[in-house]
Amino acid sequence: MSAAQRLEEARGLLAEHPVVDGHNDLPWALRNQVRYDLDRRDIGADQSAYLHTDIPRLRAGGVGAQFWSVYVRSDFAGDEAVSATLEQIDAVGQLIDRYPGTLVRALTADDMEAAREGGRIASLMGAEGGHSINNSLATLRALHRLGVRYMTLTHNDTIDWADSATDEPRHGGLTDFGREVVREMNRVGMLVDLSHVAATTMRDAIAVSSAPVIFSHSSARAVCDHPRNVPDDVLELLPVNGGVAMATFVPKFILPAAVEWTAAADENLRAHGFHHLDTSPEAMELHRAFEAGRPRPVATAATVADHLDHMREVAGVDHIGIGGDYDGTAFTPSGLDDVAGYPNLIAELLARGWSRADLAKLTWSNAVRALRDAEAEARALSASRGPSNAHL
């Protein structure tokens, strides 16, 4: 099969088994760039000058379901974090209302299947970091009622009840309250997302969770030794847990050569008064100037495929997925430049001998199954247990 044939094959496969992507930061990009002025970023048309994501490219990429991240910055705390999260949720609602022919609100696995049948992109929400609930389980339940279907336990900073992968540990994983957060997420039917958390937190959460966990955007630590990736011993827990690790495309996490370069580039951003995760046009201008003096190591679809090969081997083909982190990362791999790129990844995996059945699990059915299992567990648990009122 030629490369062109493989790409054709990949597109055909995605038409039947579209991508469920675990993490896309379009809402934050819209907040950051235009304060949610959706007229100025009409994603019904090409926005490639500003964004990785718009509807034409989602269609070209074969995306059938998207977990839109309602991320808020990790240095937000208290009401500021909660309010900003509510604004992010509100913005996703406005997006869905604005493009009803393409996007459709999805709260359940059934909704995802119905969206696929109807040819629309199932739009789900995931919160990114426990700071969004301000140590309040009632706030967690409010997020669930508002449609949030996963929560990453931490973002880049360690919080009162869970250690982050990229901050000093304070608890050795989850605290007792952190375990109660996981149990309450199980009870209401919100997926526990273990991207961003310390390996100790991953192990604690999997031990206590009675529902499948996900990694909404994390790759394999054995392939690229970065704390944002999942160690093998944790990947090995997924078959019993039923969860899904969704490989991310972020070059600084997946390409060893990019790790060091990124540290220097981030430092450069901070030195110019920007937050190191800023992806505004001004910040990207600084990045390009920096690149002129120091060439950026470039990841490709093959880099992501290396991770997926390893993750399939360790976790099993029923426990892997895709979480690109588009519009949440300054740089993307060559060939996976934006949300139109997924067919290139599938073509690469076809070239490596992945079967159509395996690819269908990777793109669509594993993620849908995890949500369905979490719903079943929530029904069982809420029949025997009321809301938790635990406090820190």
Next chain:
Amino acid sequence: MADLQDDPHADPSLPVGPGSVGIEDVSAPAAVPGALERAAELLAVHPVADGCNSLVWTLSQSPYHDIDTPDTGIDTDIPRLRAGGVGAQFWSLLVPPGRTREGGAADQVVSDTLELIDVALALVRRYPDGLRLGLTADDMMDARNKGRIASYLGPVSGATLTGSLGALRAFHALGVRILAPAGAPWAREGLTAFGHEVVKEVNRLAMLLDLTGCPPVAACQLAAASKAPVIVSNTGAAALTAHPDNVTDEVLLALRTAGGLAMVTFDTARTGDSLHAVADHLDHLRAVAGPECVGLGAAFGTEGATPRPTGLTDPSGYPRLLAELLERGWPESDLALLTWGNAQRVLRDAEFTARAAQHRRTP
């Protein structure tokens, strides 16, 4: 169909008359023959839609109360709401001044509000035979017809809104229908530009503004800025009892102009220590604002810390209050407006305004 025969409009010539004023003994308001019975009959047709009850906050602090049965530790339970003829209740979600969630920081009015919404939703879910969540104006009568107390959530504090309306729309999506601007930076000394945006969005969402506790200047500005009627969910007449949270005649006239609603509280500090004193406040509000602009908002829902007027110590006292008003010569049609009709109208007007606004405005 016995209800139809009890329609007060069918028989306007009931024995309510002169000579009934000046009765001192609260325990025996039935000195005009049958006044108490007539009050009960009226309430059966036009139940009380009460504008304020803080049970949700109390339960968030003392979750052990069971309101399905008479509970002496607290002034509100379903048997007494039913005995008082309450058919709809606005459940306040305000955190009392100076109080925050246990173990919490100061900066968390949003989280505290989400906690109270959670408690309120749990309350409605826990007593499905007594309470029914009210989301639209229709739900008020609908719940009533099903023998449930229509339960509207709010107000939430306007201080939760600091520069964006996302939180307001989230509260609305969670079921909240009333917002109280008092204490919010955007309504402190007059309405800021952001405050005007809040009012427009409240109107667009068919929520109500509750002006309780707003300084008169801000209250008049809010009443004028709102396209839909506003309420003051628990108040008294400042002309009778000087208290910072009581409405001045100026605000009452603004309510009269805007078709708003002043709902009288039962609180010794604000309305005096007797049922007669509360009736005096109602007389004054009706005289100044008009019978279309008066309602009831007792602000029960406490564990007995608030001194209450004699005869009105819990929601079962409403029939006695209505009997007193009958004796003072209130027409039954005015009483029907006071208890139910005005609140129903305000909710309907808010929805009507919202339907009009949604054609013109997007979030």
